[in-house]
Structures are given as structure tokens and as C-alpha cells.
Amino acid sequence: MDLNNKQPGPIGIFDSGYGGLTILGNIRKRMPEYDYIYLGDNARAPYGTRSFEIVYEFTREAVLKLFEYGCQLVILACNTASAKALRSIQQKDLPRIAPDRRVLGVIRPTVEAIGGITNTGKIGVLGTTGTIQSQSYLLEIKKLYPGYEVFGEACPMWVPLVENNEHQFPGADYFVRQNIDHLMAQDTSIDTVILGCTHYPLLLDKIRKFLPKEVCPVPQGELVAGSLKNYLFRHPDMDIRCTKNATCRFLTTESPQKFSAAASLFLQEKVEVSRIVLE
Ligand code: DGL
Numbered sequence: 124m125d126l127n128n129k130q131p132g133p134i135g136i137f138d139s140g141y142g143g144l145t146i147l148g149n150i151r152k153r154m155p156e157y158d159y160i161y162l163g164d165n166a167r168a169p170y171g172t173r174s175f176e177i178v179y180e181f182t183r184e185a186v187l188k189l190f191e192y193g194c195q196l197v198i199l200a201c202n203t204a205s206a207k208a209l210r211s212i213q214q215k216d217l218p219r220i221a222p223d224r225r226v227l228g229v230i231r232p233t234v235e236a237i238g239g240i241t242n243t244g245k246i247g248v249l250g251t252t253g254t255i256q257s258q259s260y261l262l263e264i265k266k267l268y269p270g271y272e273v274f275g276e277a278c279p280m281w282v283p284l285v286e287n288n289e290h291q292f293p294g295a296d297y298f299v300r301q302n303i304d305h306l307m308a309q310d311t312s313i314d315t316v317i318l319g320c321t322h323y324p325l326l327l328d329k330i331r332k333f334l335p336k337e338v339c340p341v342p343q344g345e346l347v348a349g350s351l352k353n354y355l356f357r358h359p360d361m362d363i364r365c366t367k368n369a370t371c372r373f374l375t376t377e378s379p380q381k382f383s384a385a386a387s388l389f390l391q392e393k394v395e396v397s398r399i400v401l402e
Pocket residue numbers: 138139140142143168169170171172200201202203204251254282319320321322
């Protein structure tokens with residue numbers, strides 16, 4: 124595979140499973156003219172409880188696959204992959220194997236937006252066990268806003284609730300309330316809560332129900348879409364390497380039928396999916 128060519132291609136969007144579809148939906152709404160390829164590693168999801176080494180290895184394989192499909196730019200639409208693999212891919216792999224291609228994550232654009240939202244400077248972060256343990260949000264927030272305080276809460280049950288389509292039912296209330304209560308018990312002046320997992324927007328109604336009224340939940344989709352648009356505006360050299368025929372392809376490592384049924388929950392449309400193997 125020649126990774127030095129600069130031939131224009133679609134924008135790659137990667138997630139461990141379906142969660143990244145919440146990001147893709149927002150990106151397509153904001154920039155419908157571009158071509159996209161979404162890759163969900165559904166066969167190996169969830170990533171949230173996996174080690175650094177494994178998340179890095181899996182994410183690297185997915186990025187290389189998207190490069191193979193012609194993507195010059197890949198978005199890791201997964202907080203767990205952004206937290207555990209992005210830096211190594213950007214600093215170790217790209218300079219060596221594909222110095223002109225770019226891989227971006229979802230944590231930085233989310234953190235950049237919270238300065239305009241919080242009054243108290245006390246930020247809650249809800250995420251997978253992997254994302255919370257990595258402390259990526261804490262580190263990124265401290266870089267931009269050294270005075271802010273950050274409180275994390277891992278919500279290991281939330282992704283399985285969404286992936287099993289249980290998120291709208293009353294059983295989900297128990298887990299959502301429990302994690303929100305734990306988070307808010309850490310500091311009652313938290314006024315901004317980052318939904319640091321791309322699955323969580325599907326739980327937004329329940330999150331709102333259990334968060335105190337004055338606390339603002341922050342989903343990432345629009346923030347990441349705005350930041351990507353801005354990135355392409357600031358990098359016309361990359362923009363011309365992204366094709367614009369308004370198409371979207373879907374790839375999964377699991378069964379295409381399963382993917383297509385679940386994807387309609389996230390995107391409210393029927394999608395054509397192909398199965399691929401990552402290695
Ligand atoms: N959607 C992924 C994220 O944003 C988490 C799903 C998983 O655990 O694989 O972190």
C-alpha cells in the first residue's frame with residue numbers, strides 16, 4: 124500500500140461500534156458535500172474496558188484500513204480510542220508510515236468548547252472506564268484551563284444499554300441515575316458535564332432527567348463537526364484531498380445485517396454496509 128500518495132479520498136470516521144454514528148450524523152449535517160467512510164469495529168467492541176495496548180493495536184489497524192480505502196483524513200469518533208491511541212498514532216506511526224495523512228480525535232474539540240459554557244469552572248466528565256482511567260480529559264482541560272477542576276465518573280453499563288437497545292426503557296434509569304448521583308456527589312458546584320462517550324447522546328433525555336436543572340450536559344457531535352469544518356478551512360491543503368460527492372459508505376467487522384439494523388437507531392436512515400476484516 125502506497126501511503127505517500129495524496130490522491131483525494133473520503134473522510135474516514137472510526138468508532139469501536141455504533142457510537143461514532145452520533146458524530147458522523149452531525150458531521151454530515153454540517154458538511155453534506157463531502158464523502159465519508161464509517162468503520163465500526165463491532166466484532167471487537169466495546170473498547171471501553173480494554174487495555175491501552177489493545178485499544179492502540181485495534182485503532183491502528185482501523186486507521187490503516189481507512190487509509191487503504193483512500194482516506195487522507197481520519198477522525199477517531201471514539202473517546203476511548205482518542206484517549207488511548209491517538210497520541211501514539213500521531214506521534215509514532217504517522218511520521219513513519221504516512222507523513223501527509225492526518226488523524227484527529229474528539230477530546231480536544233470537546234474541551235475547547237467548555238470554556239464558553241461553565242461559570243463555576245467545575246467540570247464533570249462521564250465516560251467509559253478506559254476514558255476516565257486514562258485521565259485524558261483531565262490533562263486536556265488542565266492544559267487549556269489550568270484553574271478548572273475536573274471530576275470523572277466511569278459508566279461501564281451505559282454503552283451495553285445502548286448497544287442492546289435498552290436505553291429508552293425504565294431499566295436504564297437505574298444506571299443513569301446511579302452514575303449521575305456519584306458524579307454530583309463529588310462536588311455540588313459542577314455546572315458542566317461532558318458526555319465523553321459517543322454513545323451517550325442516545326441517553327440524553329435520561330441524563331437531563333437526573334442531572335440538577337442548572338447543570339449543562341455537553342454532547343460532542345456538534346462540537347466535533349464545527350471543529351472539523353474549521354480544521355478544513357484552516358488546512359486547504361487537506362481540504363482539496365477530501366472528495367466531495369456527498370456519499371457515505373459503511374464498513375463493519377461484524378454482521379452487516381446487525382449493523383444496518385442498529386445504525387438506523389442512530390441515524391434514522393437505512394444504510395448499506397459491507398463486512399471487512401481488521402488485522
Ligand atoms: N463510543 C466509544 C467512546 O466514545 C465507547 C464504546 C466502547 O466502549 O467501545 O468511548
